[in-house]
Amino acid sequence: xxxxxxxxxxxxxxxxxxxxxxxxxxxxxxxxxxxxxxxxxxxxxxxxxxxxxxxxxxxxxxxxxxxxxxxxxxxxxxxxxxxxxxxxxxxxxxxxxxxxxxxxxxxxxxxxxxxxxxxxxxxxxxxxxxxxxxxxxxxxxxxxxxxxxxxxxxxxxxxxxxxxxxxxxxxxxxxxxxxxxxxxxxxxxxxxxxxxxxxxxxxxxxxxxxxxxxxxxxxxxxxxxxxxxxxxxxxxxxxxxxxxxxxxxxxxxxxxxxxxxx
Amino acid sequence: xxxxxxxxxxxxxxxxxxxxxxxxxxxxxxxxxxxxxxxxxxxxxxxxxxxxxxxxxxxxxxxxxxxxxxxxxxxxxxxxxxxxxxxxxxxxxxxxxxxxxxxxxxxxxxxxxxxxxxxxxxxxxxxxxxxxxxxxxxxxxxxxxxxxxxxxxxxxxxxxxxxxxxxxxxxxxxxxxxxxxxxxxxxxxxxxxxxxxxxxxxxxxxxxxxxxxxxxxxxxxxxxxxxxxxxxxxxxxxxxxxxxxxxxx
Numbered sequence: 001x002x003x004x005x006x007x008x009x010x011x012x013x014x015x016x017x018x019x020x021x022x023x024x025x026x027x028x029x030x031x032x033x034x035x036x037x038x039x040x041x042x043x044x045x046x047x048x049x050x051x052x053x054x055x056x057x058x059x060x061x062x063x064x065x066x067x068x069x070x071x072x073x074x075x076x077x078x079x080x081x082x083x084x085x086x087x088x089x090x091x092x093x094x095x096x097x098x099x100x101x102x103x104x105x106x107x108x109x110x111x112x113x114x115x116x117x118x119x120x121x122x123x124x125x126x127x128x129x130x131x132x133x134x135x136x137x138x139x140x141x142x143x144x145x146x147x148x149x150x151x152x153x154x155x156x157x158x159x160x161x162x163x164x165x166x167x168x169x170x171x172x173x174x175x176x177x178x179x180x181x182x183x184x185x186x187x188x189x190x191x192x193x194x195x196x197x198x199x200x201x202x203x204x205x206x207x208x209x210x211x212x213x214x215x216x217x218x219x220x221x222x223x224x225x226x227x228x229x230x231x232x233x234x235x236x237x238x239x240x241x242x243x244x245x246x247x248x249x250x251x252x253x254x255x256x257x258x259x260x261x262x
Numbered sequence: 263x264x265x266x267x268x269x270x271x272x273x274x275x276x277x278x279x280x281x282x283x284x285x286x287x288x289x290x291x292x293x294x295x296x297x298x299x300x301x302x303x304x305x306x307x308x309x310x311x312x313x314x315x316x317x318x319x320x321x322x323x324x325x326x327x328x329x330x331x332x333x334x335x336x337x338x339x340x341x342x343x344x345x346x347x348x349x350x351x352x353x354x355x356x357x358x359x360x361x362x363x364x365x366x367x368x369x370x371x372x373x374x375x376x377x378x379x380x381x382x383x384x385x386x387x388x389x390x391x392x393x394x395x396x397x398x399x400x401x402x403x404x405x406x407x408x409x410x411x412x413x414x415x416x417x418x419x420x421x422x423x424x425x426x427x428x429x430x431x432x433x434x435x436x437x438x439x440x441x442x443x444x445x446x447x448x449x450x451x452x453x454x455x456x457x458x459x460x461x462x463x464x465x466x467x468x469x470x471x472x473x474x475x476x477x478x479x480x481x482x483x484x485x486x487x488x489x490x491x492x493x494x495x496x497x498x499x500x501x502x503x504x505x506x507x508x509x510x511x
Contacts, residue, residue: 149344151340151341151342151344152344152346154309154314154340155338155340155344156357156361157314157333158312158313158314158333158334158337158338158409159333159334159337159357159358159361159362159409160333160334160361160362161361165361169346169349169357169360169361170346173346173347173348173349176348248348250347250348250349250389250391253388253389253391253392
């Protein structure tokens with residue numbers, strides 16, 4: 001009983017905060033403390049969202065495609081590199097500082113270059129998403145491999161397990177929670193990364209559409225796009241959580257550790 | 263008949279000698295204990311016998327075959343139960359078979375019949391976190407058994423359990439050892455446990471650790487379960503405690 005009321009409270013509290021923020025926004029725009037041409041009211045945004053819905057979906061499909069392709073490629077590359085770094089300590093020593101350094105380069109600075117190099121199609125967008133999503137996953141996996149219990153590795157070695165068997169039975173499962181933490185961060189970066197690269201040139205996608213409505217000073221539509229980007233990002237993160245639950249079924253039996261890396 | 267033998271094993275780490283000239287032997291279906299205080303190098307000896315660590319000098323023989331530095335010859339159960347949390351109990355138990363190259367399904371089929379004998383029937387599809395400490399320990403023992411060629415090394419397997427669970431496991435282990443014709447080397451710092459279970463006890467002490475005494479406890483297996491409440495047990499305990507105390511000085 002107690003647990004149940006606690007879980008209701010955990011859901012109600014953030015919902016109340018969101019409601020409060022929207023209420024404040026509404027008051028500000030209804031009383032015209034902030035004029036309507038600067039900040040459209042929540043109902044105006046909702047109306048624009050509904051009116052523009054088919055258009056928004058079309059652009060969202062493109063952005064989501066870029067985000068997911070980028071995320072998949074980024075994950076694959078991160079997995080490959082993390083495995084290689086775990087296997088060869090010298091590779092880790094050589095590459096990891098470089099990786100960390102690249103993270104300080106602002107995405108927004110590379111994006112126009114990518115457009116210059118690759119044109120206005122999907123390629124520069126996907127590449128930018130790969131660049132932004134790769135790092136959290138690679139670092140998460142690497143930490144995860146290192147978190148494997150050395151005694152469990154000793155146990156497998158005493159059974160004469162090969163390096164590959166130790167990797168498969170101990171290291172990869174140990175890295176899964178870390179991997180999903182990284183993937184969830186990357187999923188939220190992915191959509192934003194795709195939108196940013198669309199700002200800088202392209203024919204379709206939420207970023208392109210956003211630029212278009214901003215130039216037309218259609219702020220209600222602009223806010224509708226922002227709302228949609230938030231929704232898409234949250235859905236993608238939700239999907240990652242779902243994937244985590246499915247791929248780690250044992251977690252639901254260990255409530256004391258379930259949320260550790262989630 | 264002599265099954266396992268170590269011949270003058272010495273091991274140092276960074277100029278510090280951990281164990282020196284360790285020569286012990288284990289006979290078929292015998293249970294021997296290495297009893298020592300903390301830091302006497304007990305685990306180093308097990309690591310060497312299991313082939314995980316190469317000694318600086320000395321050799322390990324299994325049935326007169328040199329197995330020094332070769333893992334996978336005898337089975338080793340570490341201090342923690344080390345049930346992998348992401349595998350169901352049956353897959354944990356069947357892991358040594360999978361490592362040896364068997365398919366998952368076949369390994370499950372081979373492991374399954376042992377569950378009843380190890381008091382684990384019905385736990386096959388659970389995850390380790392759903393089991394009690396005693397059950398996990400029995401499952402770990404079953405896994406050790408399935409990876410064994412008859413010789414089992416146990417590194418303080420009962421030390422993390424409460425007294426009642428530990429006594430139950432002691433009794434159960436003696437039964438299973440007889441039934442499965444196992445030979446066991448037990449590492450412990452608990453004199454009571456060593457006296458209650460062992461046919462012979464080696465006292466390991468000093469720094470570097472050396473074998474200081476050897477005791478033979480001549481009590482038949484079927485009298486073991488209540489052995490720890492007899493006056494004879496108390497006499498043994500006094501003798502072994504004195505030996506430990508003297509070696510610590």
